Amino acid sequence: MKLRYSATSPYARKVWVVALETGLAGRIEFVPTNVWAPDTDVSRDNPLGKVPALITEGGEALYDSPVICEYLDSLHDGHKLFPASGGARWNQLRLAALADGILDAAIAKRIELAMRPEDKRWSDWTARQDRAMVRALDVLEEECAAWGDDFLIGQIGVAAALGYVDFRDPGLDWRNGRPALTAWYAAIAKRPSMVESEPKG
Ligand SMILES: N[C@@H](CCC(=O)N[C@@H](CS)C(=O)NCC(=O)O)C(=O)O
Numbered sequence: 278m279k280l281r282y283s284a285t286s287p288y289a290r291k292v293w294v295v296a297l298e299t300g301l302a303g304r305i306e307f308v309p310t311n312v313w314a315p316d317t318d319v320s321r322d323n324p325l326g327k328v329p330a331l332i333t334e335g336g337e338a339l340y341d342s343p344v345i346c347e348y349l350d351s352l353h354d355g356h357k358l359f360p361a362s363g364g365a366r367w368n369q370l371r372l373a374a375l376a377d378g379i380l381d382a383a384i385a386k387r388i389e390l391a392m393r394p395e396d397k398r399w400s401d402w403t404a405r406q407d408r409a410m411v412r413a414l415d416v417l418e419e420e421c422a423a424w425g426d427d428f429l430i431g432q433i434g435v436a437a438a439l440g441y442v443d444f445r446d447p448g449l450d451w452r453n454g455r456p457a458l459t460a461w462y463a464a465i466a467k468r469p470s471m472v473e474s475e476p477k478g
């Protein structure tokens with residue numbers, strides 16, 4: 278399998294963490310891809326022009342990150358990261374969606390502040406993204422005490438989201454007023470899969 282990824286993409290990081298946690302990383306060739314390069318060919322594997330994209334051993338391209346993560350989880354016989362059914366499954370999918378929503382807001386803000394010309398920036402838009410992230414982080418603060426030792430697809434998404442906010446938006450100061458989430462993340466960030474996939478650059 279080949280994974281088109283970028284070392285700074287939090288969506289790709291989720292896939293990377295899943296690959297490491299499931300023992301599948303050795304079967305994946307990691308192909309660095311700069312989706313913003315004018316001559317990028319990423320759309321050959323993902324018409325949306327985004328990473329991550331996974332090319333399976335059968336040569337099929339899969340996207341986006343939730344689909345790739347669930348596909349990888351189907352390839353191993355160990356402890357599953359996606360619960361098979363019932364409330365546990367819906368809860369993990371909801372948590373994963375919440376984490377992806379934090380990422381979507383963080384990326385929208387990043388594009389606004391780092392890529393859009395200053396005179397074209399829309400401060401109401403970045404403030405809206407901030408509010409979405411703050412509300413989602415508050416929900417995580419409420420919920421994380423119940424997670425115990427779980428590091429399933431929802432918690433992996435949350436870890437990737439918090440790591441990305443630390444990396445790109447430390448000014449959001451997400452730890453402020455969220456002691457439970459802070460303690461949870463401090464422990465989870467030491468997992469080998471989190472250390473190996475830490476964003477660089
Ligand atoms: N929903 C997608 C989001 C992927 C995504 O937005 N990736 C970013 C990199 S962090 C990207 O490739 N952006 C290029 C673009 O938006 O054109 C997923 O979960 O895989």
